[in-house]
Structure formats: structure tokens, C-alpha cells
Amino acid sequence: MSRLSLFMVSRLLKRMVLVAIAVEALNLSASAQNDPYVSGGAGFITSTKGGNTSYIPVIAPAFVAPIGDRLLVESRATILESFFPRGGNQSGYDHEHFADLSYLQADILASRYTTIVGGEFLTPFGTYNERLSPIWVSNFSEAPLIFSLGTMSTASSVGGMLRGSAASAEQFNITYTAFFSAASTNEQFSAQRATGGQVSVYFPKIQLEAGASYDRRLQDTHENFSGVHVWWEPAGSNLRLRSEYARGAHSLGYWIEADYRLAHFGGAESVIGRIEPVFRMQQTFRSAPDPSDGLPVANTTQPDFALDYRLPHEIRINTSYSREFSSSGNRNIWQTGVVYRFLIPAWRVR
Amino acid sequence: MKRFAVFLFLVVTTGSLVSLQGQASSSSSEDRKAVKTAPKQVNETTRGERVFQQNCSRCHSAPQGFPPQISASIARHMRVRASLSAADEKALLKFLNP
Numbered sequence: 001m002s003r004l005s006l007f008m009v010s011r012l013l014k015r016m017v018l019v020a021i022a023v024e025a026l027n028l029s030a031s032a033q034n035d036p037y038v039s040g041g042a043g044f045i046t047s048t049k050g051g052n053t054s055y056i057p058v059i060a061p062a063f064v065a066p067i068g069d070r071l072l073v074e075s076r077a078t079i080l081e082s083f084f085p086r087g088g089n090q091s092g093y094d095h096e097h098f099a100d101l102s103y104l105q106a107d108i109l110a111s112r113y114t115t116i117v118g119g120e121f122l123t124p125f126g127t128y129n130e131r132l133s134p135i136w137v138s139n140f141s142e143a144p145l146i147f148s149l150g151t152m153s154t155a156s157s158v159g160g161m162l163r164g165s166a167a168s169a170e171q172f173n174i175t176y177t178a179f180f181s182a183a184s185t186n187e188q189f190s191a192q193r194a195t196g197g198q199v200s201v202y203f204p205k206i207q208l209e210a211g212a213s214y215d216r217r218l219q220d221t222h223e224n225f226s227g228v229h230v231w232w233e234p235a236g237s238n239l240r241l242r243s244e245y246a247r248g249a250h251s252l253g254y255w256i257e258a259d260y261r262l263a264h265f266g267g268a269e270s271v272i273g274r275i276e277p278v279f280r281m282q283q284t285f286r287s288a289p290d291p292s293d294g295l296p297v298a299n300t301t302q303p304d305f306a307l308d309y310r311l312p313h314e315i316r317i318n319t320s321y322s323r324e325f326s327s328s329g330n331r332n333i334w335q336t337g338v339v340y341r342f343l344i345p346a347w348r349v350r
Numbered sequence: 351m352k353r354f355a356v357f358l359f360l361v362v363t364t365g366s367l368v369s370l371q372g373q374a375s376s377s378s379s380e381d382r383k384a385v386k387t388a389p390k391q392v393n394e395t396t397r398g399e400r401v402f403q404q405n406c407s408r409c410h411s412a413p414q415g416f417p418p419q420i421s422a423s424i425a426r427h428m429r430v431r432a433s434l435s436a437a438d439e440k441a442l443l444k445f446l447n448p
Contacts, residue, residue: 033422033447064427072426109429112436130431131409165435173404175433204404233408240408314414343413345420 036065036346040076041136043339050331054084055093060102060135063346075104076134101188102133103156117161117179120189124161124177124198125150125213126244127229136341139259139278139306140320142333146253146284148294149246150196150215150225157181158191166199173202183219193219200229207233213246221292223249238263251295253284259308269312278306278320298327314341397438398445405432406442421447 040061047054058080065073083095105119122130129151132138147155161179168174178197184190196215202208209231217223227246233239243256257280265272284300306320315338322333406412406428416424425443428434434442 033419033443035417035419035423037416037420037423064423066423066426072423072430074427074430107430109426109436115430115433117430134410137410163430163433165433165438168435168438177433202404204400207404207408209408231408310411312414341413343416343420345417348419 034066035348036063037344038063038346039341039343041134041339041341043135043337045141045337046335047141048332048334050333052085054082056080056082058135061342062134065346070109072107072109073105074107076102078102104189111164113166114162114164117163118159120156120158120191121161121179123151123155123157123181123194123196123215124163124179125196125215125225126227126246127211127231127242128244129155132242135337136314136316136339139257139276139308139318140280140304141318141335141337144244144253144255144280145282145295145300145302146244146246146255149248149251149253150213150227152192152194152215152217152225153292153294154190154192156189156191157194158184158189170204173204175200175202179215192217196225205235207235221249223293238268248290248293248295250288250290251284251286251293253282253295255280255282257281259306274310276308276310278304278308280304280306296326296328300324300326314343315339316341396441396445398441398443401434401438401442402445405434405438418447 038061040059042059043057045056045058047056058078060076060078062076063074067073077100079099081095081097083093086092086094101120103119103121105117105121108116108118110116122133124130126146126149128138128144128147133143133155135141157179159179159181161177163177164175166174166176176197176199180195181191181193183193194215194217196213198211198213200209200211209229211229213225213227213229215225217225225246225248227244229242229244231243232241234241238261240259241257243254245254246252257278259276259278261268261273262275262277263270263273267273280303282300282302282304284295286295286297286299289297302322302324304320304322306318308319309317311317318335318337318339320333320335322335324331324333402412422443425439425446428442429436429439
């Protein structure tokens with residue numbers, strides 16, 4: 001690891017420790033169940049694209065600390081080292097370091113139905129960024145191709161957000177999010193000036209959720225992004241269906257994912273029941289060149305097949321094969337990963 | 351618009367096909383199982399369990415266990431992440447640590 005890498009990691013850790021100390025200093029009225037905790041995932045991922053294999057050890061810890069009755073401070077970092085083959089007919093491997101705070105936010109529980117969020121937070125567009133991006137949650141090692149649409153390359157915003165439940169009943173549940181982000185070029189808190197929001201409705205009886213997202217970039221070339229998502233878990237089944245559609249000014253795309261836990265074969269904890277086949281279909285379409293939207297330069301179709309296995313003790317093995325069809329060239333993508341999920345108290349509150 | 355229609359068609363068609371399978375099967379996902387073995391015995395009909403299944407386990411599996419002293423922190427975190435109401439947070443906490 002280079003000196004620069006060590007410097008970045010130490011700076012990141014220092015910031016997290018400072019937050020922890022501040023939280024402890026402020027935590028005067030915590031009850032016995034309010035201890036801060038650290039959760040997240042640690043893993044080792046291999047990725048082979050077009051014959052080139054990269055090896056990526058990664059850890060993504062999240063820190064959560066309630067302060068008093070109405071405040072929550074939370075943060076997540078991602079630290080990884082990527083080892084990849086040297087290009088230009090050179091033998092051996094090179095490596096690259098990455099350390100980043102995904103978010104560092106304070107959540108104020110303003111009322112029964114509203115939370116005010118301030119700081120750096122995950123941009124609430126679609127479902128992948130907020131819900132599925134942790135390495136211990138996602139079924140695939142790589143994000144969908146349309147991930148950068150609406151999340152505007154950084155996937156994080158710096159500013160304020162209102163979110164909460166607009167209505168909660170047995171028949172339906174409506175949630176909302178509205179945010180504003182300032183432009184920031186800080187290395188750890190980079191964001192674009194933008195505003196937007198999301199609304200979704202969930203019907204518990206049929207376990208169906210549908211939602212819509214919209215945001216607008218307010219710097220450089222102003223651009224609108226919009227999207228819809230549909231999630232469905234058929235009642236009485238171990239199947240989950242998730243899908244998203246998003247479009248920007250010069251491109252659009254969708255992904256649809258189905259995963260099925262084989263729990264009917266001896267139960268979820270049996271040898272067979274721990275297997276989870278996953279299929280994801282994704283397509284992107286481009287109407288004009290736009291290097292800023294992050295989508296492939298040519299129209300792309302990519303089916304992904306995964307076979308995940310959930311071992312005891314919060315360990316999961318992910319394997320996947322994808323075939324990328326594009327006018328700029330077809331290629332195979334093989335990925336494997338071992339991910340360990342952890343959840344531990346940070347310290348005991350007095 | 352045509353592509354959006356294709357996207358919707360794929361969602362609905364795939365969903366319909368699998369729902370036929372789902373109706374014929376008796377279910378218990380890992381999350382439900384994990385919840386049943388979580389901290390203490392719980393009444394499966396509680397509102398807290400419903401909140402857990404409808405909000406938490408739609409995205410991720412339940413942890414295999416955790417110390418009770420962080421249960422309120424987890425419930426509050428889920429309130430923010432899943433946009434729960436205050437009442438749902440209380441119900442979830444009661445379910446996690448009855």
C-alpha cells in the first residue's frame with residue numbers, strides 16, 4: 001500500500017473516530033438499548049472481464065449512533081484495494097487504492113412522519129443506491145448499468161433532505177423523499193448541485209411496491225433525470241422481483257432482477273435451501289454521446305446469471321456470469337465474491 | 351415510450367408467471383425463519399413483525415442475532431432508512447427486543 005493510500009485511510013479513520021468521540025460526548029440521555037453499533041460487510045471479490053482478472057479485497061463499515069431521543073448520526077465508508085493486470089503487454093499486476101465516505105449524515109426525527117437529514121447522504125434516486133448498494137445486501141458484485149443515471153456519478157449529495165412516511169395503513173404505505181444538494185469538490189464529500197425527490201407506494205397484502213424518482217442537475221449542463229421502480233414479492237413464495245427504469249437527457253435503460261431462494265428443499269437452512277439463483281436482465285439505450293451520464297457509449301444488452309450461497313455465520317458466496325452484447329464489442333464477465341456481514345456494538349453507553 | 355412499454359411488459363409478465371408458482375407453495379423465507387429464532391420468542395401476529403417483513407426484509411436478510419443493547423439503535427436506523435412512522439418504529443423495537 002502506498003504512502004498516499006495509508007494517508008487516505010488514516011484520514012478517513014480519523015474522521016470516523018472524531019465523529020464517534022463527538023457522539024459519545026453528546027450522548028447524555030441514551031437508554032440501555034441505544035448503544036451505537038458498527039455494521040457492514042467485508043469481502044473479497046474477483047472480476048474477470050474480457051479475460052482480464054482483477055482481485056478486490058474490500059471492507060465497508062457503517063457506523064450508527066443515536067443521540068438523545070430525536071437524533072441519529074450515521075456514516076458508511078468503503079475501503080478497497082484493486083489488483084489488476086498491467087496493460088501494454090507487461091506482465092504482473094498493478095494496484096489501486098480507494099477510500100471513500102459514502103455518507104456521513106445527521107438524522108433529526110422532526111415529527112412522527114418526517115425526518116430531516118443533513119450532511120452527506122446517498123442520493124435518493126431509484127432503489128439501488130439507498131437499498132442495495134451495501135456489499136452484504138446486493139446479489140451481484142456490480143451495480144446495474146443505469147446506476148449513474150439520477151445519482152449523478154458521485155451517488156452522494158451534500159445538503160439537506162426531508163423524508164418519511166406520508167401515510168401508513170394496513171392496506172398501503174406511502175413514503176416520500178425530497179432533497180437539495182450543493183456542489184462540492186471536496187475529496188471525501190464530492191457532490192453536484194442538484195434537487196429532486198422520490199415517492200413510492202407499497203401495498204402489503206400483495207407485497208407490491210411502485211415508485212417514481214425525479215431529480216435535476218443544477219450545475220454545468222442542467223439535466224433532468226426520471227425513473228420508476230417496481231418491486232414485487234409474490235405472496236407465499238421465496239421469489240423476489242425487482243426492477244428499475246431510468247432516463248436522462250441522452251440515454252435510458254432498465255434492469256429487472258429475479259431471485260429465488262430454494263428454501264422449499266428442506267428449509268432455508270438446509271444445504272439446498274441456502275442456494276439462491278438470481279437472474280438480471282438489463283439494457284441501455286443511447287440517443288447522443290454524453291460522457292457525463294456514466295452509461296455505456298453504445299446500446300448494451302446484458303443478461304446476468306448468479307448463483308449465491310448463504311453459509312452460516314453471516315457469510316455469503318456470490319458467483320455470477322454475464323454476457324455483454326454491444327456494438328462496441330461483446331464480452332464475458334465472470335465474478336465471484338465472499339462477503340462477511342458484521343453487526344457489533346461500538347461501545348456501551350453509560 | 352416503446353422501450354418503457356417493453357420494460358413494463360417484462361415486469362408484469364415475469365411477475366404473473368412466478369405468482370402461479372408462488373401460490374402453490376407453502377412459504378417461509380430465510381428472513382421469516384431468522385426472525386422466529388431472533389432474540390426472544392415473539393408473537394407472529396404482532397405489528398412489529400409485519401413492519402419488519404414489509405420494510406426490513408424486503409431488502410436484506412435478518413441478522414442471525416445481535417446484542418439487545420443495540421436494538422433501539424437498529425429500530426431508529428430502520429425508521430430513517432425505510433421511512434417508517436414513529437408508531438412503526440416502536441412496534442419494530444418491541445418485536446426486536448420484546
